[in-house]
Amino acid sequence: MAAAATKNIQLALALPTRLRTFLARYPPASILPAGANAETTKTAYQEEAPNPFMPMKHPVTGRWHDPKYSLRRQAELVKMARDHGVEELLPFTNKGTETRLRKRVELGLRVKGTGVGQRVKGHKHERQLAVKMDKRRNAMLEMPNLIREWKKVGKRDWTKFPK
Amino acid sequence: MAKKAKSRIINVRLLSMAMTGYFYTFTRARTALPMSMIKYDPIIRRRVLFLEQKRKGK
Numbered sequence: 001m002a003a004a005a006t007k008n009i010q011l012a013l014a015l016p017t018r019l020r021t022f023l024a025r026y027p028p029a030s031i032l033p034a035g036a037n038a039e040t041t042k043t044a045y046q047e048e049a050p051n052p053f054m055p056m057k058h059p060v061t062g063r064w065h066d067p068k069y070s071l072r073r074q075a076e077l078v079k080m081a082r083d084h085g086v087e088e089l090l091p092f093t094n095k096g097t098e099t100r101l102r103k104r105v106e107l108g109l110r111v112k113g114t115g116v117g118q119r120v121k122g123h124k125h126e127r128q129l130a131v132k133m134d135k136r137r138n139a140m141l142e143m144p145n146l147i148r149e150w151k152k153v154g155k156r157d158w159t160k161f162p163k
Numbered sequence: 164m165a166k167k168a169k170s171r172i173i174n175v176r177l178l179s180m181a182m183t184g185y186f187y188t189f190t191r192a193r194t195a196l197p198m199s200m201i202k203y204d205p206i207i208r209r210r211v212l213f214l215e216q217k218r219k220g221k
């Protein structure tokens with residue numbers, strides 16, 4: 001028992017200071033000393049925010065408060081924890097490996113607008129290209145008739161000029 | 164102040180009837196009839212009818 005505890009302490013000391021501080025402030029139930037009740041032995045930090053990675057609704061005012069740790073700092077902690085193999089000790093975060101992988105599977109290397117039911121907006125001239133070409137094609141199909149008519153009327157009497 | 168006299172010669176724009184927006188510009192006497200002619204449209208690479216565009220505000 002004592003040997004296992006010393007080993008754990010040694011392992012904990014090998015962690016980077018930031019990670020150690022974090023785990024001291026927000027210890028998960030799995031590393032509490034045996035027999036301690038997770039409900040009653042909360043640190044002051046945990047009392048304030050059970051999951052410091054999530055936004056929280058203030059119990060009194062009902063206002064939403066930002067997470068205690070920004071997304072950037074969450075990602076840094078996750079990376080650090082992953083490198084030391086202790087990621088499961090962190091509370092749930094969207095920056096966690098599991099969520100990240102799930103998102104990657106869900107979305108792939110998605111280019112905006114190419115998903116199901118979406119479309120690429122494109123430049124204005126690209127959006128109007130089809131209409132423009134249609135207009136041109138129809139005008140060209142009408143061209144022999146127009147020229148015939150123009151020749152028949154004669155350019156002296158022609159009155160239909162474009163705007 | 165007296166109005167400026169209108170010039171006798173005007174610049175006109177002959178618009179391609181192939182709806183490409185391509186045009187030629189010519190000068191003609193103001194009193195002459197509107198111009199129209201068959202000319203080359205480089206956008207569709209054909210000879211098509213070009214008609215004078217109506218002038219605005221006149």
